[in-house]
Amino acid sequence: MKHIESTASGGVRRITLNRPEVLNAINHAMHYELESAFDAFAAAEDEQVCVVTGAGRAFCAGSDLKAAITEGRQPYPPHGYAGLIERFDCQKPIIAAVNGLALGGGFELALACDLIIAAESASFGLPEPLVGAVALGGGLHRLARMVPAKQAMGMILASRRVGAGEGYALGFVTEVVPDTQLDAAIDRWCADILRASPVSIRASKELVAAGLAEPDIAAAMRMQSAHPAFQAWAASDDAREGPRAFAEKRAPQWNGK
Known part of the structure; x- marks a missing residue:
């Protein structure tokens, strides 16, 4: 370039x-x-x-x-x-x-x-x-x-x-x-x-942007679970790896999926 x-x-x-x-x-x-x-x-x-x-x-x-x-x-x-x-x-x-x-x-x-x-x-x-x-x-x-x-x-x-x-x-x-x-x-x-889960970071960024388009905080919170970013995070390996690593007292191994 x-x-x-x-x-x-x-x-x-x-x-x-x-x-x-x-x-x-x-x-x-x-x-x-x-x-x-x-x-x-x-x-x-x-x-x-x-x-x-x-x-x-x-x-x-x-x-x-x-x-x-x-x-x-x-x-x-x-x-x-x-x-x-x-x-x-x-x-x-x-x-x-x-x-x-x-x-x-x-x-x-x-x-x-x-x-x-x-x-x-x-x-x-x-x-x-x-x-x-x-x-x-x-x-x-x-x-x-x-x-x-x-x-x-x-x-x-x-x-x-x-x-x-x-x-x-x-x-x-x-x-x-x-x-x-x-x-x-x-x-x-x-x-x-x-150092954080890539899936969690992506979901956080998307949910902030989507929430700002809602009329109030209550509406923003209601829409969270239906948002694709939330669903991708909830189904991810990282969402399970984080609590597991905490319980096992080790650093999490994120795969971003």
Whole structure:
């Protein structure tokens, strides 16, 4: 792949946006490279966590506007902007390791991940109105669901950029770490996820997403047992292995099935 790096090891898929000379701005070809990388992660039975980050001093500055002028309006891949924005069927956790600027579509890419681990120097914003655009890659809707409405509107209408610490205070950043400790923090989060049953992790992610679509907690709890994710977990080997290992005072051996 020309514009990204995608590798897998130890149950973790790592995707690096690799156009540092343009702050990892996304052009047409890059959308499809990201689609392919996320497809590979979703299909791989031996990969349980995905980490997305950027090369250089930026996570992603959003769309490559200069390339857009020459390329014209091009269709996005099946799962939308960056191959992730409309990937609502991915059951496995995706972590954004935000190492710097995350603006426009770059912020939308981070918001589409399950966790955002940010370096202290990271900053976030949706500056699309400043260039006559609208944040149509889910940023308007995800941000408004993650933070208080007035704070979301302030960021959106004033194209306001916030730092990692403020993002954490608002609630859309999971953890803030010193820049030099970002890689170690990502390794720690991956290790914490990998020690658990993959089936339980997948079911938990799906049930959270499904529950948020329900009108209240009671309705969310009522729908749990009928959800395919619950049924897959209930019928799994892992659901039996966990209690068995606890009773036998040994570490569980998950097979993810």
